[in-house]
Amino acid sequence: MSVLENLQEFLRIPSISTSPDHVADCRRAAEWVRQFLLDAGLAKTFLIDAPGRQPLVYSESLEAPGKPTLLLYGHYDVQPPDPLELWTSPPFEPSIRGDDIFARGACDDKGQTLILLEALKRFGGRLPVNVKVLIEGEEEANGQHLEAYVPEHRQALKADAALICDTEMFAPGLPTLCTGLRGGVFGELHVEGAAQDLHSGVYGGAAPNPLEAIAQIIAALKGVDGVIRIPGFYDEVRAPAEKELAAWKTLPFDEAEYLRREVGSIALSGEAGYSVLERTWARPTLEVHGIVGGFVNQGFKTVIPAKAHAKISCRLVPDQDPERIVALLRAAIEKATPRGIVSRFEVFGMSPACTVDPSHPILRAAAAALAETFGRPAVYMRSGGSIPVVGLFQRELGIPSVLMGFGLPDDNLHAPNEKFHLPNLYKGIEAVEGFLRVLTKGCERDTDSVFRRK
Amino acid sequence: MSVLENLQEFLRIPSISTSPDHVADCRRAAEWVRQFLLDAGLAKTFLIDAPGRQPLVYSESLEAPGKPTLLLYGHYDVQPPDPLELWTSPPFEPSIRGDDIFARGACDDKGQTLILLEALKRFGGRLPVNVKVLIEGEEEANGQHLEAYVPEHRQALKADAALICDTEMFAPGLPTLCTGLRGGVFGELHVEGAAQDLHSGVYGGAAPNPLEAIAQIIAALKGVDGVIRIPGFYDEVRAPAEKELAAWKTLPFDEAEYLRREVGSIALSGEAGYSVLERTWARPTLEVHGIVGGFVNQGFKTVIPAKAHAKISCRLVPDQDPERIVALLRAAIEKATPRGIVSRFEVFGMSPACTVDPSHPILRAAAAALAETFGRPAVYMRSGGSIPVVGLFQRELGIPSVLMGFGLPDDNLHAPNEKFHLPNLYKGIEAVEGFLRVLTKGCERDTDSVFRRK
Numbered sequence: 001m002s003v004l005e006n007l008q009e010f011l012r013i014p015s016i017s018t019s020p021d022h023v024a025d026c027r028r029a030a031e032w033v034r035q036f037l038l039d040a041g042l043a044k045t046f047l048i049d050a051p052g053r054q055p056l057v058y059s060e061s062l063e064a065p066g067k068p069t070l071l072l073y074g075h076y077d078v079q080p081p082d083p084l085e086l087w088t089s090p091p092f093e094p095s096i097r098g099d100d101i102f103a104r105g106a107c108d109d110k111g112q113t114l115i116l117l118e119a120l121k122r123f124g125g126r127l128p129v130n131v132k133v134l135i136e137g138e139e140e141a142n143g144q145h146l147e148a149y150v151p152e153h154r155q156a157l158k159a160d161a162a163l164i165c166d167t168e169m170f171a172p173g174l175p176t177l178c179t180g181l182r183g184g185v186f187g188e189l190h191v192e193g194a195a196q197d198l199h200s201g202v203y204g205g206a207a208p209n210p211l212e213a214i215a216q217i218i219a220a221l222k223g224v225d226g227v228i229r230i231p232g233f234y235d236e237v238r239a240p241a242e243k244e245l246a247a248w249k250t251l252p253f254d255e256a257e258y259l260r261r262e263v264g265s266i267a268l269s270g271e272a273g274y275s276v277l278e279r280t281w282a283r284p285t286l287e288v289h290g291i292v293g294g295f296v297n298q299g300f301k302t303v304i305p306a307k308a309h310a311k312i313s314c315r316l317v318p319d320q321d322p323e324r325i326v327a328l329l330r331a332a333i334e335k336a337t338p339r340g341i342v343s344r345f346e347v348f349g350m351s352p353a354c355t356v357d358p359s360h361p362i363l364r365a366a367a368a369a370l371a372e373t374f375g376r377p378a379v380y381m382r383s384g385g386s387i388p389v390v391g392l393f394q395r396e397l398g399i400p401s402v403l404m405g406f407g408l409p410d411d412n413l414h415a416p417n418e419k420f421h422l423p424n425l426y427k428g429i430e431a432v433e434g435f436l437r438v439l440t441k442g443c444e445r446d447t448d449s450v451f452r453r454k
Numbered sequence: 455m456s457v458l459e460n461l462q463e464f465l466r467i468p469s470i471s472t473s474p475d476h477v478a479d480c481r482r483a484a485e486w487v488r489q490f491l492l493d494a495g496l497a498k499t500f501l502i503d504a505p506g507r508q509p510l511v512y513s514e515s516l517e518a519p520g521k522p523t524l525l526l527y528g529h530y531d532v533q534p535p536d537p538l539e540l541w542t543s544p545p546f547e548p549s550i551r552g553d554d555i556f557a558r559g560a561c562d563d564k565g566q567t568l569i570l571l572e573a574l575k576r577f578g579g580r581l582p583v584n585v586k587v588l589i590e591g592e593e594e595a596n597g598q599h600l601e602a603y604v605p606e607h608r609q610a611l612k613a614d615a616a617l618i619c620d621t622e623m624f625a626p627g628l629p630t631l632c633t634g635l636r637g638g639v640f641g642e643l644h645v646e647g648a649a650q651d652l653h654s655g656v657y658g659g660a661a662p663n664p665l666e667a668i669a670q671i672i673a674a675l676k677g678v679d680g681v682i683r684i685p686g687f688y689d690e691v692r693a694p695a696e697k698e699l700a701a702w703k704t705l706p707f708d709e710a711e712y713l714r715r716e717v718g719s720i721a722l723s724g725e726a727g728y729s730v731l732e733r734t735w736a737r738p739t740l741e742v743h744g745i746v747g748g749f750v751n752q753g754f755k756t757v758i759p760a761k762a763h764a765k766i767s768c769r770l771v772p773d774q775d776p777e778r779i780v781a782l783l784r785a786a787i788e789k790a791t792p793r794g795i796v797s798r799f800e801v802f803g804m805s806p807a808c809t810v811d812p813s814h815p816i817l818r819a820a821a822a823a824l825a826e827t828f829g830r831p832a833v834y835m836r837s838g839g840s841i842p843v844v845g846l847f848q849r850e851l852g853i854p855s856v857l858m859g860f861g862l863p864d865d866n867l868h869a870p871n872e873k874f875h876l877p878n879l880y881k882g883i884e885a886v887e888g889f890l891r892v893l894t895k896g897c898e899r900d901t902d903s904v905f906r907r908k
Contacts, residue, residue: 198869201636205724205725209718224792264649270660279660349756
């Protein structure tokens with residue numbers, strides 16, 4: 001099958017890892033990856049299971065003695081597609097319009113995982129470097145399987161560096177390496193008032209209202225100025241180096257265009273005194289992703305609900321410690337909880353922020369491969385998102401990650417009408433193939449050096 | 455059929471007026487009432503239709519010349535039953551446990567409407583006073599049908615007073631007349647940020663978040679102290695008379711018991727310096743009934759939603775003007791709306807507060823009938839809820855309403871496990887029958903006097 005047919009087949013599997021209804025689909029996606037790697041000539045390919053977890057796909061080819069070992073990472077799971085009604089074409093029926101393919105996971109991360117797989121396939125089983133492949137199925141969930149697996153298999157996963165295709169290019173045609181990711185704390189705020197739903201006419205004025213408590217707590221955590229009001233929240237924040245900030249200023253970024261084309265609100269929000277790139281790459285934030293509670297159907301019901309819930313995350317930057325942030329967040333929630341209400345913050349997951357040193361030889365090799373493929377020098381950006389595996393590999397395996405991404409800023413990640421730009425699919429395969437070749441030439445000695453976070 | 459069988463049959467009809475899925479059920483409930491009245495000997499009974507509206511049931515018996523005319527009001531529609539999982543027995547399969555019957559509408563207002571119907575039936579078509587009956591099907595929705603019908607039929611609906619069974623007794627066994635109802639403004643706050651849902655990692659810190667805006671707006675409208683922060687909101691509030699406040703203090707109210715048995719939260723909330731009865735009967739408030747927006751399913755999705763909505767109501771007291779409150783609310787929302795967000799408050803319905811003068815002869819007749827039935831004097835309370843029809847009858851027909859209610863404080867109105875206390879059903883029928891008889895004796899002359907709101 002062609003690259004495009006492979007991608008379409010992969011995208012048709014609704015492998016939503018956060019939903020218990022899609023466990024079988026996640027396994028189908030894992031099986032699909034396994035079969036692809038077997039067909040690509042990687043004979044040692046298998047699934048790794050754990051109770052209640054989505055399978056990992058592992059594969060290796062260690063037939064290049066004396067050459068570096070690269071750990072390739074991607075994920076076959078996708079975000080839920082809601083709200084469904086905003087999709088132009090169904091999320092799991094890939095649709096090609098113009099040079100883009102639209103589907104949930106088109107970019108994040110099936111399209112980019114396929115770049116890794118297709119690049120490996122090009123070598124017909126005779127890889128120029130040693131390769132270990134680890135494709136997970138819980139990146140959009142809590143990543144618990146990988147998080148438990150990696151520390152227990154440090155020796156087996158030993159490598160010189162990781163290659164991750166799960167980030168974006170700063171602009172179309174501009175080859176990009178990502179050198180920093182925000183970390184995160186993800187969880188849910190639960191508040192409870194009365195023992196059961198009450199009539200707001202009869203009890204309004206005397207019974208505590210959990211929805212109002214949720215609102216008051218959120219308003220206490222974050223000001224309308226975008227500043228997080230959690231005491232101590234910013235204490236550990238490390239500003240980017242002057243050189244890095246200076247480099248960002250040279251990137252082709254137009255705030256008016258960004259507002260108009262990417263965001264589409266009447267104005268941007270956020271902390272005063274920081275550029276958009278600083279606010280989204282180098283400043284921590286707090287976001288509310290969903291509030292549940294009370295009567296939400298059509299019509300009206302004058303109820304004071306007994307309970308309410310809010311899904312909340314904080315994005316973290318170096319050197320914020322997620323555990324400490326959770327403690328500060330919980331203390332702030334406790335303090336903001338109004339009389340009559342019981343509140344609790346449940347943590348779903350957390351990860352620290354990561355940075356990668358652009359002067360590391362493996363990054364230089366990646367930059368060289370990108371430059372050759374795209375015909376222009378690579379630029380360095382950070383990403384506001386979180387890829388917890390980068391921190392995991394750094395911490396547990398002591399290796400740096402090359403974040404070579406081929407998404408575009410308007411690829412609608414986690415949103416309706418997610419897409420992937422087809423030229424990037426093909427260029428991506430070429431760049432990864434080139435990267436493997438470059439590694440054989442000039443980086444043998446240097447890749448032993450282990451990158452450590454400052 | 456027995457009274458109980460009639461009630462069970464009536465309760466089995468899921469006449470949820472706010473839901474477009476239950477239009478046919480509302481009509482079935484209306485037909486049920488019509489048939490009951492025909493069987494009870496009121497030959498002039500018919501449905502009144504209007505496009506897109508739930509039917510009104512109208513009936514009359516004007517065969518008591520020289521006697522007063524009473525307008526009997528009830529409603530056959532009910533609140534939605536959500537959350538379904540909290541019901542012990544299905545909401546539309548009436549279940550008798552102990553001396554109570556559990557079902558949606560058991561008390562509000564099918565049980566109490568049936569009290570009126572069964573009382574009429576007792577006279578076998580030969581009523582001692584003139585009676586007009588108006589049973590609506592949009593009390594839990596927007597009441598638009600009745601609101602349009604009454605002003606256009608002032609002559610046809612001419613009466614000396616209205617009798618409404620849709621309130622509660624202050625305590626079990628304590629016959630109660632309600633002399634005041636809060637009014638209300640009911641609507642939905644809509645906020646919009648970005649043109650579509652965005653990834654919180656990529657855009658968090660720069661894109662406005664409608665859920666946070668909703669939270670910040672709500673927190674700006676109402677403080678954790680329960681005080682409404684809308685400028686001018688309390689300007690027109692008229693305090694109850696000293697005499698009324700003094701009477702409330704003699705009512706058998708135990709705040710600790712109320713907290714423990716009725717509310718069940720760890721503490722009550724609300725404005726300092728006012729008793730619970732004042733806070734729920736004589737102070738205005740603002741409540742949030744539901745917030746919709748973002749990802750609310752199981753799992754986690756790091757989305758910044760494009761839109762969010764909150765269902766909000768204000769309960770109003772004399773002499774607050776609903777139109778003015780809407781204007782103040784809108785201005786406060788506008789002012790609290792953070793940068794980057796567009797907000798709008800949509801009004802679903804509004805009604806002013808009402809009070810009834812306990813010294814009015816018709817109230818005295820009602821008190822006499824209650825005292826005879828229950829063997830103890832009636833007490834006077836107010837209700838925190840809103841029955842817009844009281845204001846409508848007062849304004850359009852110039853008549854006072856006797857609010858003779860038989861619900862109990864723990865009847866779970868608008869909540870799961872709504873119930874009606876069966877002894878109150880039977881006592882209620884007796885009291886209404888007695889009231890009609892009392893009216894023939896001593897109130898002929900006085901009932902011409904028209905109550906007007908001070």
